[in-house]
Amino acid sequence: MPDLGLNVLFEGRNFVRLLGGLWTALWIALAAMAASVVLGLPMGVLMTSRHRLVKLALRGYLEAIRVLPQLVLLFVFYFDLTYVTGVNLSPELAAFIVFTLWGTAEMGDLVRGAITAIPLHQYQSGYALGLKPSQVQAFVVLPQSVRRLLPLAVNLVTRMVKTTSLIVLIGVTEVLKVGQQIIDRNRFQYPDAALWVYATIFLLYFLACFPISRLAQTLERRFAV
Amino acid sequence: MTALHLIPEVAPALAPVAGPVVGPVVGPGADVAAAVTPDAGPAARPAPPALSLRGVRKEYPNGFVALDDVTFDVAEREIIAILGPSGCGKSTLLRCVNGLEPIQAGTIALDGASVTGPGTDWSEVRQRVGMVFQNYELFPHLTVLGNLLLGPLKVQKRAKAEATERALELLARVGLADRAGDYPRQLSGGQKQRVAIVRALMMQPEVLLLDEITASLDPEMVREVLDVVLELAADGMTMLIVTHEMSFARAIADRVLFLDAGQIVEQATPDVFFTAPATDRAKQFLNLFEFRTPTKKTASGRGVGHRGDGARPERQPRGPTPWPSQPTPRPTAHRPS
């Protein structure tokens, strides 16, 4: 006699397992984001450099990452890399690498945008006070760039968290995978388990992303010039 | 006259210090200054000009020659109005003086010491030559006080307490005592520009460069900013003023420098320049600021070049009053910026 599908969540450790899956997804997204910030800052600064070759190379990298679907990148790093080099990456590591490559490109472009958005006159008004170029960077350009950058970077975090739903396809046991397992195992006892499990996953994603998204909005308003 | 205490020993309201019409101006200006300054050195030693340009040439990277053989001196406490049509190189000239633009030939000297050599410490020069821009260019992420303290603390390494006290004092002098904690976006244009002037003064400059500091302001805010400049003038601040406020230039300047196509075409006292300009180009230029008496054909009764938006004050007739209570509207039709 089938029970209400909702109960599937409270069967055994199902709910805790779902949370564990979400944690895996969040952990990969946040670790990749941290790496992207570290790598994206110098990339963005280099993208504003005067060297044409440097600019061209970074631009090419950014465009290449942008045109490729993240899923393709995941497959390339998880399956093809193993096939070609024999190096066997864990799916989590492959996901981390792909998200970092993607995040670095996006972050670099955001940094570039934030730097070039500072008008030339801001530099000059700093120089006119006797500030040295490094001081103008530190006290005039950087603080303003960071204020422009923060909300955009936080938005990138939500995009990353959402995109982690793809990594199930290379075998990472994240929240979707756990959900599928629960549904499969309870197919006969709870025929409508899918409805409840996916609704729960929806809620979990919302709870994870909504605060981040609000944070972005708050930062944006707070730093409005 | 209330003094801003920039140069404590200065006697108020110096008599106009007019240099010769052309050529170096070391004589009269320096002598008058020495006469009113109690602790000036032996009168026999002629003070070098506060600022001196010799054959300055500025060529932009695209090959455009913006300044060609510009030569003039500025005596201490002298006020020079730089006039000329749009694009003649006025801003370029100011920006060359404090090294925001490198020059390709000639020399620039401060107090007789050249600052155009390869080893010039521009940070040091810029502390001595302050600059205020047309669009204020306050730092939007800092409060008013933060804007005022950045230079003194980071460049001059002054004590925070002393610099803050000074900042509040100067803010009070320009009527903004209660705005120290505000962000620039909370201020009106006129208030921002007064803060920008104070920011330049915080560095205790010897020379102040003002580049069309009222050009972005609504007409009713022009006066509050120019009043601050008039006070500085009374304090004996040496200034190079680029402006399109002709009546203001006439009232405040000791000497007018008329620039056209990157060259100094005419130098004269304001009285001579505005009543009897020597060159045709200067005459043409001054004509842009003259308005014909209204004819019946213009519906609103306003002269050519007037925006006619009703909000502007009626133009004061050009008369003997050097400093009318209303600023002369700028002929916007002739300035595409």
Ligand SMILES: Nc1ncnc2c1ncn2[C@@H]1O[C@H](COP(=O)(O)OP(=O)(O)OP(=O)(O)O)[C@@H](O)[C@H]1O
């Ligand atoms: N970076 C630059 N590169 C090339 N040409 C420039 C540059 N900056 C200015 N110019 C040119 O130099 C000339 C002088 O410019 P400048 O800004 O000094 O004029 P101005 O007299 O201040 O004009 P305005 O009254 O409009 O402010 C102009 O013709 C301008 O087009």
Ligand SMILES: [Mg+2]
């Ligand atoms: Mg200009």
